[in-house]
Amino acid sequence: MTAQVRHLAAVPADQAARAGWDVPVPVGTNTASPPPFPLDVLPGWARDMVEGVATFTQTDTAMGAGVFLSVLSTCGARRLVVEGKPGWREPVNSYVATVAAPGERKSPVHGALVRPLYQAQQQMADQVRPLIEQEAARRDIAQRAAEQARASAAKADADKRDAATAEALAAVMAVEEITVPTLPRLICDDHTPEALVSMMAANGGRMAVISDEGGIFDTLAGRYSGTPNLDPYLKGYSGGHLSTDRQTRAGETIEDPALTVGVMTQPAALRKFGSNAELFGRGLPARFWFILPRSLAGYRDQDSPSVPVSVAARYESTVRILATTLAEWDGPRVLTLTDEASRVRAAAAETIEEQLRPGGALHDVREWANKLFGAMLRLAGLLHLAHYPTDAWERQISGETMSQAAQVTAWLIAHYTAALALVHGDPAGETAHDVLAVLVTKDMRTFTRRELHRRVQRKLPRAEQVMTVLATLAQHGWVRTTAEGDYELHPDAPDYVTSAAPNGR
Template identity: 85%
Template sequence: MTAQVRHLAAVPVDQAAQGGWDIPVPVGSTSAAPPPFPLDVLPGWARDMVDAVATFTQTDPSMGAGVLLSTLSTVGARRLVVEGKPGWREPINTYVATVAAPGERKTPVHGAITRPLFQAQRQMADAIAPLVEQEAARRDIAQRVAEQARATAAKAEGDRRDAAVAEALAAVMAAEEIAVPTKPRLIIDDHTPEALVSRMAENGGRIAVISDEGGIFDTLAGRYSGNVNLDPYLKGYSGGHLSSDRQTRAGETIEDPALTVGVMTQPSALRKFGSNPELFGRGLPARFWFIMPRSLAGYRDQDSPPVPVEVEARYESTVRTLATTLADWDGPRVLTLTEEASRVRAAAAATIEEQLRPGGALSDMREWANKLFGAMLRLAGLLHLAHHPTDAWNRQISDQTMSQAAQVTGWLISHYQAAVALVHGDPAGETAHEVLAVLVAKQMTTFTRRELHRRVQRKLPRGEQVLAVLATLAQHGWVRTTAGGDYELHPAASTYINGTPNGR
């Protein structure tokens, strides 16, 4: 497994030397749009759905694959754990944030992949509804009896007082013993940290924050309070003891909580989240898998075929069955590795460890990369569940599945690198790169400032903004002025731009 670090497309020397041009310096982000998700690691029922949704919505398959990982995490969290080796067990819940600009069709992708989770949630709620109504009625009657007994005891005198008090106490205790079950929930959307803990406590220690918006990042940035409680997100990932102080009943402690986060957000929210020093210092961004799908805008087929009915039906049935089956379990089942899978895991882990050394491919992102050992096991558990949706808990994880998990881990690395480049990138350089792409697309090999301004007026409405971008491009060697005061474009610009994904 390699870190998949991208090297910018080199500018051919002979092309750069034409007309006395020097070799230019890249502008904007130095990381490429990462590769699409390797769909061949998925079984047919999942692969066909992700592929069909990507085709219909004309989006990068990575977008749907990220949502699929969150979906599998939702059904398997706190139900399955992976034993990497004796003494080390890893839960399979995940934190996934898919990052794409407005208009990139995040909502239809998210809706198609997560729909069976909501179906399963409604199915489970409908199944328990009669029992909820029955027990609620029993408790209401018992509470009324208790109130009457308390009133009688309060009025009793003499020899009857002790007996009446005993009857009242018994009636109160009988009412308290009637527990009205809560309707099971797999998913919540907008929430405070306190509400999140309450929902987890009500649902056996697990819940999923599933949303096609990035509201969780606003919450973590302190939308509800200036000092946000991060414990539910920190402990919800790794387990431990999580206390819940409720207004309606005594505080509870959740043993080994399992939180799943599967959200979609915009680049601006990622920049805000990733550059927050408090969140970074507490290690929260290091728990996320950031998915950076490529934009296909400008190249989309507006008459793409819909998701085949049989593909959708098979996918939704599989996820619903998984969700309802595992929901009935009380405790987690332990997934172990075959001997061959253990060797694959050890070899991949050794590669990661080597890349963490000073100067290694992962040394600059140690906070996040140190969690790759566990991430690889979580991926193995999710892929194992996908490949064996009817009996994964009765099988060991194979070497093939472990190899697939290592492959996806490499994919995650490339996406994290793109996320880091977005968070810490130079906005001026990004703008210059976009303008350079316009020059190439419009074949403006020679142009005036005013001609360029007409092309980019919406993005750069003021003339001084255009001059600033031209100065940046000139400093990097991509444009130069002519004797007549016009501008010339570097002859290698088209090679540089067209050799980068997303028109980059």
């Protein structure tokens, strides 16, 4: 949903009747802003950072919260799985797409919260670099010896050729036994699906695509190949068997891959992604948690305080240690639920199930909502990891944490509904909504077409565009023509259009 300065509130019928107007019909899809992120679900070290970054950048905390969930997913992917009940285990890696218009300060938020992952990646690289150099030197020496052995075998006399050949083969095998480690990676940016599989294979089957841009959506739509290869993203979400065949070298195979996706994108990219029939048909958009932060443009404090040094230091240290600690593990640990957590999960799941029935709130978005049962477990695992970053794997998930996961799940439902409205919304209605906000903001109770055109000339440069919008507003009951041929704004419009400026973050 595009960021709007104002949104339409409920229209009291009695007010309209007193003025002699019909009750107007809301225009556009931005009839309500998605709710703010429930910060209380986060532990202090994370909550303070998300709030501090939001204050400094003057952005909605939902933006930073979305990035933070991706950071946790990067740390825990393929290292932790949540057992909802015997026979059902859910990985904790997640796909998050934060949607905001240009100029909404996505990059500063992203940079502040993702920075410790790059620090951890650099720290791991520094530790393994001497071993890489050592093994690379050993392999080079062994390759030279093998080449000499092959040359000697080729020139050997007949009576010595068998022995020389055996020696050459042994030398070649010695080269193959030397493995040169690659520099460890936690994060990559915009890569082709084939390159992504290679990176995952080189990093123990896991990788995080985290970016403050939405280029991944173009890649998935087939920017490079013309036909999108969705396997890394489909199988990287739920695990399974992932392989790729190459003509020039051996194919790569990954068992139970774990991919994290955390991107920040613009509304136009979301519309393209969400309306792609092939992506939708194969279920990729249904794997994403879409987050639509409120726009604070026009209400931002230009002298906002920086993130306290102690808050940033604590956050960076916690994430860095968490990322490096879990990166050293070979396999996943299973997080189980306490009895209370199991009861909370079952009750929340039952509520979701009821909403999936015909006529229910989630019936029309079943392709996405059917994954909420697993999403709630993933959220529980991520929040559990946040609350116990030093020993989460030695504890059970509590009822309180599961309640928090259910709360965030409800929050995600509201944001997905807003994202769906953005993807399938009526552009003409959105434009009319913006113009109505201008009329109210500028207190244009009566006006001519030309006066309105001067106000919205950048958005609607042609006169016929203004006429089209005025016709839409008239059809919806927001404006009407006067006897003199001018236009009159609904007298109660200022009451119907309420400010979207937040009361705190």
